[in-house]
Structure formats: structure tokens, C-alpha cells
Amino acid sequence: MSTWTDIGPLDAVRRRGARIIKAPGQDLAVFRTIDDQVFALVNACPYRQGPLSEGIVHGTLVTDPLYNWVISLETGEAQGADEGRVDTFPVKVEGGRILLDTSSIYQRQAA
Amino acid sequence: MTQKLVIIGAGMAAGRVLDHLTDAGGDWDITLFNAEPRGTYNRIMLSPVLSGEKTFDEIVTHDDAWYADKGVATKFGVKVTEIDSAAQIVRGDDGSETAYDKLVFATGSNPFIIPMPGHDLDGVVAYRDLEDTEAMMALTEGQKAVVIGGGLLGLEAAAGMAARGVDVTVVHLMGHLMERQLDEPAGYLLRKALVDKGITVKCSANSKQILGENGKVKALQLDDGTELPCDLLCMAVGIRPSIALAQENGLAVGRGIHVDDQMRTSVENIYAVGECVEHNGDIFGLVAPLFDQAKVLAKVLQGEEAEFVNREVSTKLKVTGCDLFSAGDFADGDDREDIVFRDPARGVYKRLVLKEDKIIGAVMYGDTADGNWFYGMIKDGTDVSEMRDTLIFGPAYQGGTAEDPLSAVAALPDDAEICGCNGVCKGDIVKAINAGATDLGAIKATTKASASCGTCSGLVEQVLAVTLGDDFVMPTAEPMCGCTDLTHEDVRLLIKSKELKSMPAVMQELGWKTSCGCHVCRPALNYYLLADWPEDYIDDPQSRFINERKHANIQKDGTYSVVPRMFGGMTTPDELRAIADAADKYNVPTVHVTGGQRIDLLGVKGEDLPAIWKDLNDAGMVSGHAYAKGLRTVKTCVGKDHCRFGTQDSTGLGIKLEKALWGSWTPHKVKLAVSGCPRNCAEATCKDIGVVCVDSGYQIGVAGAAGMDVKETERLADVATEQEVMDLATAFMQIYRENAKYLDRPYKWVAKVGLDWVKEQIVDNVEERNALIERFKISQKIYQKDPWAEEAADKADQYEPIANLVLEAAE
């Protein structure tokens, strides 16, 4: 079952920007695109764990700030010739607030 | 048996219901209430009335004669205030009671008025009805109006008033106009068209309050303090379904009045239609689905079967000269594919969004002729895989030619300057080509175009290609990135010659193949724009690499390094103490002395950055920009004050240089040094700019390197005074800033243009040198500021996590 947790106002994340969510085990990053879609991913590139929250967001992609891997915000898959994937989490915006489905996060913690 | 039908509201939906009912010839005794003192008119045509293209009479769809003819009893100017659904009676504010068998709510929507201070002043209007329109029409030439809201209504209001000679400013909260219907590139073109009509457009602008005088509106104040004086203020920020009457009388409502597929409300014998309804969670703002509802309701009232199904809507803006079209869903997504077409010459932008071989969204600007064709395919879910390659050219063009990468150059007028150094225009080059100069070498020889700095050679080749067609074989030049076929050099030149001052402007006018660029072109464009148009362009942090966005160097473990500036490599005991205190306080694991004579605190956590900056700021230090593609350090030796070999005040000069140059952004990092004598303790001969002091004055070298490549500086000039050193160093910075390709260090750039050319410009040509210095100063007025102070003061929260789920999990 989904557990929607309010993590803050949409406006707290800049367009084409991201903010970190401290989470048990591993930090997540919540991204906002130019057209106000939001995505939540583990904040670490599959290659050498670069903090994706600091990458340049273009369309629904983010470029790893350390090694320029391009990661899909929607699927977490690395694009192009690179292979790898980061976990993604359901997130949505309601009434200007960002809601994150935290069920799988806490499960991971419990496991 | 005659049934009594009462309709509340005589708007467009009610008008359509009446058309259907009276056509069907049913046996009805109809009473029509309307709060507005008139019957149905074509509300959407208020805009042409406002602009003077139509009169109000021309847009009335149902006049008194029509109602009389159809036997509809009208109560115009009467507002229904109460409903007794048990007795089936409505009461009006004229005290009347009217009985019904069937009742229809067609109350439409109310304009939303932001309850900011001053919203109730005289002269503040919405844009909904004839009264609002007349208030705007009463303005006379030269008066001022402000429109809050850059959506469909706001822009039609603005354009209508502007057409009457009113001085109009549009204030829009979002980053681009009509953001619900348009993407950024189309928003850019729209803005440009409105600006051409003399309308001032302010995006990303937040209104704070409306100022008045004697109860009448005087100005709008924005939250940055700007005041926009006005005689009238129109608020067009959205609409809300008009549900109060329904709610007070017990109908189920959400955002609108709840209806089922037959337009029935929760109360027996009461129906609703138009913008006041909510159907399956959807509310409405355009007439097409409302007319569908009206048709369904008329059938249901007649006892026939019908159901309302909501459909995709498409939007057009009714402003002459602004041709736009938008339909469906055009959000980015990577299960989606974009097809983008731009024709810079005609100001055309078209974008189709495809998902699983179907068009799901379309945005077009400038040429919307095919809009309805695409819209039809969106509605029908047509499989477009067969025509994918030619789809964007529309139905007439199936099998047509592919987009021409040369169109940007082809579109340049003959007097567009191609070679800035030698003042050669496109027309001169075309003339030379026609006279037999058919390659770059020949053009150089006959026109001198690209014979100096050479950065325009790509453009000259494109002119050759456009003029000669297939006879010219284009040498392959490396395009900037996958978004364009143009090289960095081409883009830089076109930004200048076409005066492109924003990222959407560059992408549109130069025919970018993507809707908003990628991580390769965006940082480069951001740099080119801020370097060329410091006063017009607004720096976009989201287009910068992490280090420049966070004003610190990211380390491979995701922590940051912090380096305070020490002008000329000089420091004091107080500064050192403050640095030591900061290192202790923030548990800095590593403290290192850099090659550029600075102290580097390594391993600072991202969220501690604003706090550590604040501490260092308080001790009088500013950012060392150790992360910037900009001026890094000026390294010095101690010079003649202390050293027995010293010939000049090398530290003093180093400090002066650094004070003048810090804060400036450059294509790549720039490092300087000043050595007090030819023994060169400051290693000035491998810097981007290096000064070696000698008895007779100063030797200025440029274009050195000591990285992957090692290269000695080349001598720019020998001069006698410090002032000359300052002037030449500043002019060199600026000429490099204005001409080099992003991420070329000075030595790479000088290798391309040749030191001789640089000397001609800044050593021999004093006028040009002074002009460069002047432009550098203008840029410094804007960019020489300490980013730490700014970020720590108002953006500190961005450095912290938005939420902490670890704590919650523990609870």
C-alpha cells in the first residue's frame, strides 16, 4: 500500500533543479522539470555514486555532475552506451505540495 | 403536457441548450434568468470587441427578438438567490418566485481575484463580461494599464488595449507566457510578438500589492519593490466555477457542481451545464466541451438517451499576428519522442509529442495551419509510424524535404555582418561567390572575410553552401552538440549579429533541434549570453555545472572544497585565525595550500556551505572562485619591498589586478601571476596572463599553460607603467571573453586566432582596447559580486535537504 508523505512545497525545488531527501540507508533526490513534473530517485549515479541532485536537468533526464552519465528521471535507467539503473520512487504533486510514497523506503529499512 | 423549465444563467452554454430545445420543438414553458442585464452573447468574442475589430452588436447571438419569437420569458438583470427544491420554486433578487418542473444551472464561472491589498480599488477589473470590457475600452491613448496574468485571457486583454494605443504591461508569475498551453520555445515567440506590439512583458514577476490614491488604482507593486504605474489594472489569473448558489441549496459540489453523464446533479429534476459543472473530476474553461454538454442536456430533457464524454481541447489565442495552437499533453517524458521543427526566418516553431507511434500533444507557433490536422490525429489516436519522417510538415507535405540545417544562415539579410573584424556583410560574400570565389581561401583573398581572427569561417562556409548549393562541399566542422549543426564559433557570432539575448531566442532563431537543449549546450549558451549581453541576460544557475551552481568544488565523495580569496596571495593573521576556526567548527578533514597561493578547506558537507561562507564573510573574506570558469588567482612573489632582486612592487600589482578582475566569468578558468624579476618565483611564464617585472617596466605574456599541455607564455607587450599592465590585462580578458569557444583556455583560443590578431586588436588599436575595457567594466558592474554573501543570505535553504525521513522512520 502507498504511504504518501508530504515532503515540502513544490516551490522549494527550483525548476530544472533538485533537493535532497535524507532517507534511511541512502539519500534520495527529488527533481522538478521545467514543466513542473517531479521525480524521486536515489541520489547516486550507478557509476561512482555521483550526487545526481547536482546534475543538469534537461527534459526528463539528468546528467551526472561527476562523470556525465545521463540518467532517466522516469525509469532511473542510464541512457546511451552506459548501463546501469538507480531506484526510483513514486512521487506526485497535490495542492502545491510534493508527496512521496515512502512505503518502499521504510520496507527497505525494515528488510 | 407543457413543462416548466427554468434556466439560471444566460451564458454560452445556456444559449446552446435553448438552440437545441427550440429546434427540437418540444413543449416547454421556459424562463431564463441572467444576472448580467442582457441575454446570450458570444463571450469569447469580447476580445475583438475590446481591440475594436468588432462591435458588441455583432457578437450578440440571442437578441430580444429571438427570445420573443421562441416564447422564452426573460428575467435579465435578475439574480437567482434561493431555490426551494421541495416546492420546486426559484426566488430572484427582484422578489419574484418562479415554479419549475426542471431546473438548469448554467451559472458559468467567476473570475478569480487575488485577495492582495488594493484588489477592491476603483479601476481594478477582471476580464469576463461586457462591463469589464467597456472599462478597458474607456482608456484613451497613452494611458497605462497593467494586466496580471499571462494566460489566454490576460494576453487578449493586453493586446486589445494595446491596439487602442494604451501602454500595457503584462505581469506573469511563471517563467514564460501561457505555460499551461505552450512550452518555453513557443512562449518565447509569443513574447517576442507581443513585445513587437509595444507590450511590456514581465515574466517570473510576483505581484505584492495594488497601490491606490483616493480609492482609485495608481500602481502595481511587485515583491522586488518595482512599481508599475497604471490607470487600470486587469486581473486575469483564472476562473472558479460559480457554485455558491448550488452549494447553499444542497447540491453536491466539489470544485464545480457534480453532474453525471446526463448532466444530472445530485438533486432530483436539477441539471447543470457549462463552466459551473464538475464531471468525473474535470472542470472546464473552453467552449467546445460545453457545447457537447448542451447537446446532451437538451436530449436528456427531451427524454432521449445521450451521454457526455469529455474530449481533448485545443487552444488558440485570438490576438492578431500571434498564431499559436496547442493541444494535448506536451510534457517531457522519456517514453515520449519529440519532433521539433523550427523555421527561424518565419518565426515558426512546431513540436509534436509522440508516444507509442501516436501523437499525444502538439504545440505550434507562427504557422498553425496544420493544427487541426494534428488535433484530429490526437483525438483519434491515429498510428503515425508510416508518416513519421514527414509528419511535422503537415498533410500537404507528405513526402516533402527534410529540415534544412542551413536555414538560419539562408535567412540572414544581405547586410548582416558575417566577419566582424573586417566588417564584411553576407551580401559582400555572396557577390564575391557570384564573381567566382568558390571556396574559403578565395573568399578570404577577395573580401578579407575570416582573414583575421577566423572565427567566422564556419559562417562563411555556410554562406558558400547556401549560395552554391550542391556545388559546394562543406568541410566537416564539429557542431556544438546534438541539438544543432552549428559550431560554437557560429553560435557566438550569430548571438551577436542577431542580437539574441535569451536561451529560447538562441534556440528558436538558430533552429535548435531539441525543445530546450542539453547539458552540453546549455552551460555554453548561458556563458555566451551573459558575456555578450551582461545587462540584458539573466544568468541561469540551472544551466551551470554543479561547481558554479554551488559556488564550491565538488569532490569525488560528494563533499565540497571551500577556498576564500586572498588577493595577490596575501593574507593576515586575522584571516588565518578565521580560517582555522571555520575548519574546526565544520570538522574540515583536510586543509591544503594550493598552487595558486590559497588555502583550501576540503571535505565540507553540502549543507554546511552557507554557514561556513557566512563565517568567512564575517571575517572579511569573499569567495575565491576556485570552482569557476572565471578569474581564479593572481599569484605573486614578494617583490622589491622584501626581495633584494625585486624590481617592482609585484605584490601590489598582483592585488590591483585581482581586485579589478575577480568575479568575471570567462570561457574557461583564468590564472594570472606577477613575478618581481626574471627569476620568476611566481611562475608567471606558464599562466594565462603572466607579468614579469624588469628594471624598465613590465613584460606581459599571455596564453601560457601548465596542465595537460605545458606551454610558455607568448609576449603580448612590454610596457613601462602599472596602468598599462592593468589596461592590457583587462582588454585581454575581455577579448577572450567575447570571442573564445566555451571551455577553450586562452592558450587554445590564441592558437586558433593567432597572437598577431590579438596584438592588433589590443596593443596597436588603442580605441579598441579602450572599448574592450569599457565593456569589461559594464560586465563587472553586474557580475563582480561575492556569491557567498548572496547565497548565504537568501538561498541557504537550497543547500539543505528538503525533508528528513530518517527522523520520521525512527519515530
Ligand SMILES: Cc1cc2nc3c(=O)[nH]c(=O)nc-3n(C[C@H](O)[C@H](O)[C@H](O)COP(=O)(O)OP(=O)(O)OC[C@H]3O[C@@H](n4cnc5c(N)ncnc54)[C@H](O)[C@@H]3O)c2cc1C
Ligand atoms: C474574454 C474571453 C475570451 C474567451 N475566449 C475563449 C476562446 O477563445 N475559446 C474558448 O473555447 N473559450 C473562450 N472563453 C471561455 C468561454 O467564454 C467560456 O467557456 C464560456 O463562456 C462559458 O459558458 P457558460 O455558459 O458556462 O458560462 P458564462 O458564459 O459565464 O455564463 C454564465 C452566466 O450566468 C450568469 N449567472 C451566474 N450566476 C447567476 C445567478 N445566480 N442568477 C442569474 N444568473 C447568473 C452570469 O451572469 C453569466 O452571464 C473566453 C472567455 C472570455 C471571458
